[in-house]
Amino acid sequence: MIKSDILTHLENIVGKDFASNNQEDLFIYSQDSGASLPRPVDFVVLPKTAEEIQKILRLANEERIPIVPMGGGMTLSGLTIPVNGGIVIDLKRMDKILEINEISRYALIEAGVTTGRLTAYLEKHYPDLEVSIPDAPPSATVTGNALIHGSGFLSHKYGNHGDMINGLEMVLPNGDICKLGSCAVSDYWFTRGPIPDLIGLFISSFGTMGIATKMAIKLYPKDNLREVIVGIFKEPKMIPDVISKITNTDIAEDIVFAVSEELIKGYIFLATFITGTSEEEIGTKTKILKRIYRKAKGSYMKVPRSFRNFFLEKPIFISSEADTRRGGGFEYSGNFLPLEKLPEAIEKAIEISRKYGISPSQVSRVIGKGHNVMFAASFSFNRADPNDMENARNALHETNKLVLDLGGIIWKPELAGQKLIIEKMDPSYKQLYKAIRAALDPNRIMNPGNWEIT
């Protein structure tokens, strides 16, 4: 079928206003703010319903057209930029908040609901409940972030966002609609089990297994007071111990640490977030943390109001980090690391940044009481400067290799990072993944080029 006929088909499915192959739309969807180079797109569509997505996938199967689903498009890893051309499906018109279950504490939403909108909705209508959101801009989608195994301000207490998924509605590569989790059995989207848990198949698979159209995500009770207690530490080797001591107390909502040579050279910031229902409770928790910082040879740091407000904003305005080069480009090597490997990762990643002329900048978060650390080394760059962009790509790649060498795993890796993981991956895992993918997507239409296991 020629391109104009395909466009007509797509227009018939989603409406004339929501299918395009205009050069302007293709240009915008062929690149993201990360350091990946642009790659061509053939069509962009904005469906409103799962049924429309079914029809698009059936057309794509008939015509062997690659399909790339997109939520907020904020991964910075080029995961929504097609590798082999094809159709980008921007899901943000699917933006209904379908249900808030106050008692069983979950939100049932369509895939295009943004983190900003769900947060604002809860704030207005359910002020005692909250959803964990990433430090990404509010245009990131809740579903997209959960499906890339994102994390947020409640991840220290409750785990990664992927762990908070109660249920999914997926359009499978052949166009079938499949419900996963308790919603497969019950009207309530309240839990993942106790049936064989297939949800994990769709997490971190970057759209290769299907397209999520609905998701139920856990909500959590919210205290009315929140505070951040900042400490500074000289040696990275102190960090695992202090994190263990904080997690032992069970008082932290969130633990974030940062290295920023722009702000303060030679120190590590530690920001522990606490919540409470009274000033007295906040005061008690603050005292405990100050004592822990002191015993760990760190110092409590009284911070200016602007600094405090920066940390307490939801989402944290982490995009400010993207602007350090005033050039609209930002990439980071995000990684899951065992806590004990953190000091080495911090020091070696600083060296890598310096090697590429990038001011060292790291922001990391403790996940699940110290079971994991999301370690991120950031590389802001100027999009107008190809050398700057190349430096960011090289620093990213080298840091990714470092993390794998240390026993960590690259989070939401770009294509080169995926290759590094696949090289290290156990052959039996690869075979299993390949077999499942082939069974679900025999025509290989779903985001081909990603997780390419040969």
Next chain:
Amino acid sequence: MTINVKQDWKDIVHRCFRCGYCKFTFEYSDFNCPSYKKHRFETYSTGGRMWLIYGIINGDLQWSQNLANVLYSCSTCGNCMENCRFDKFNDFLVDIIEAARAEAVKNGFCPEKQKALLERTTNTEMFNPYGEPNSDNEELKKKYNLPDKAEWVYFIGCTSNYRQKNLRDATLRFLKKINLDFTLIDEHCCTSPIIRTGQIEPVKEFMNYNIDKIKEVGATKVITSCAGCCRTLKVDFAKQGVNHDLEIYHTSELVKRFLDEGKIMFTSEFNKTVTYHDPCHIGRHMGLYEEPRDVYKQIPGIKFVEMGRNRENAWCCGAGGGVKIGYPDWAVEISKERLEEAKETGATILSSTCPFCRTNLSDANDKFNLGLEVIDLIEILDQLEIKVNE
């Protein structure tokens, strides 16, 4: 400031990270960019436009009618400027879009409907974007017994003079009622519509003409009842390098000042529930939020209520930036959303301080049969008894 993408913006356009803050309200409860909310392609967000403009600058994109259409599908409401978090960049977002429109014009890609604005405005029988024969305002001067020389000029503006005559006449009656020493001039278009659509070639000539006319009557102060004229006279003249020493007041500023100084006092009641729509041109573009509110709140009997989105967070009426002429159906859809928001407050009157907002909001009110009364602040004041303290 030179309006030229390549000269002025090349070094900053690419600073946009496309983070998407520009699309939202302050609290992220909804999209507040009319263009993105309508089209939903990333292309139609301010971030998308910044990337397209950079694509043109670095040669990755070529001009096309569709590209121009994307640039013109923006009401230049300035929501993006309020929500973009990058200082020393966010202030320029609308300027950059207007500069890119000027490039579109230069490259022959100004959309036809917007072109008509320029053709009518530069027609020597008209000098206004509505295609009406030019009014030298002599009849109005006679009718209202206005002098040839005065301290103030009421710069009526084309929308009030040719489309919203009720608003014009209410303003004239009000200014007479408060004994302001003012007159009218044979004004030409303030140039707002042609600046907003990138058609800047004749702008300075128009600006200089209007300044000369104002000075000819000996005035040192200008009052406008139009948010667009106000912004143009206060902001765009300087940006174009046309400097003047005139004091420019929006009617709401003048009334507020006179109330504060005790020169006037409202002595009758207006017993209705009113909500206020912030015009983008005096709101986000100039920061005049409290002046009109202070005036409404001093009207005896009025119940003044706020819409959910107000001040910097207001939803645009959809008329500005050439959208009303370029995309008339969409323009009233945008207003429909505002009217529905107004109805939620329980107000029976949606009031504004801009004839162009009034036009579009009224059009939507009529088209969708929404049952609100849409009137300007000055039309409310015109209904009041006013005590003037000399």
